[in-house]
Amino acid sequence: MPELTVRTGITAAAHVVPAAPTAKQCRPAELAADLRIGIFRSARRLRAERGSADLPDHQYSVLGWLSKNGPLAPGVLAEMQHVQPPSMTRSVNTLVELGLVRKSEHPTDGRQVVVSLTDAGVTEVKETLRRRDTWLAERLAELNPAERSTMAAAARLMRGIADS
Amino acid sequence: MPELTVRTGITAAAHVVPAAPTAKQCRPAELAADLRIGIFRSARRLRAERGSADLPDHQYSVLGWLSKNGPLAPGVLAEMQHVQPPSMTRSVNTLVELGLVRKSEHPTDGRQVVVSLTDAGVTEVKETLRRRDTWLAERLAELNPAERSTMAAAARLMRGIADS
DNA sequence: TATTGTTATACTCTATAACTATA
């Protein structure tokens, strides 16, 4: 358990939730409704923070996946985004025109195309993430250490839930 | 502070986070990145749970706002959804054809139209929320009481953050 | 013959501008 004594005056229970939820609020059914609202509202607000290219969500996701996974084929990107291949062809072409990605030949398979981020694309991803995290960090900085600890634990639990 | 002694064996600290986050994970900058991922992934997964009408998000939001606020004018709905009036005209007409909303005359102002949910529309909203909450509640039921308490506190903090 | 990607075509959603009806 972290000792934050010096700076916060809080010792052992630095991550105790300050205003304890009631037992009712912790029942799965009630909690689900509360949490759903919190998640949707936060996601909506966060998504509004964008990089300077101000891309639509579906185009930004392409940059996000390339940033996370490295160069990918259009077919793979289409599958990731749950769209059909022709739609991804269109999105990728738009991003090429914007100078955010490039298309290159596959080294061994002449049928395939490899899509990768340009420097501008890398910058756009970084800028978008930076703006979102800056906005969120400013809000989190207004919380007290115990509340931040709660959010840190919740962040990990939400990732587990989403991946289940 | 709630006493959950009997059922959980946990007394004073029922909402203590089980695996305490490290101090680093609680710093606003690091926490923001973790939380952003948790929020986006959870929202994406939750949004996939829909009612039987399987409406696109923008059409479902109209039902959601009507459900929350009662009958509204198309212009108000357009403003809420940040779209232009003609777009909302189209969405509302689609929902009318689906039998989920109705358009009526304004009692005093002949220019205005009042959009309200039909019984089918009410049912669709309830079903969507029920499916999302059921899915989420099942995941939450797999957590231990302390983890659920953490999520309950986080839910309230997220609503505060989103509304700030 | 199967796979990868693109082009052709149509439908949906959105926006701006012009129009109708009412205040």
Place this chain on the structure above:
DNA sequence: TATAGTTATAGAGTATAACAATA
């Protein structure tokens, strides 16, 4: 004259089907 809403038209995004190139 101002307001609420619709219609007209055009620009994106997506889907299915057909096509081209390669394995």
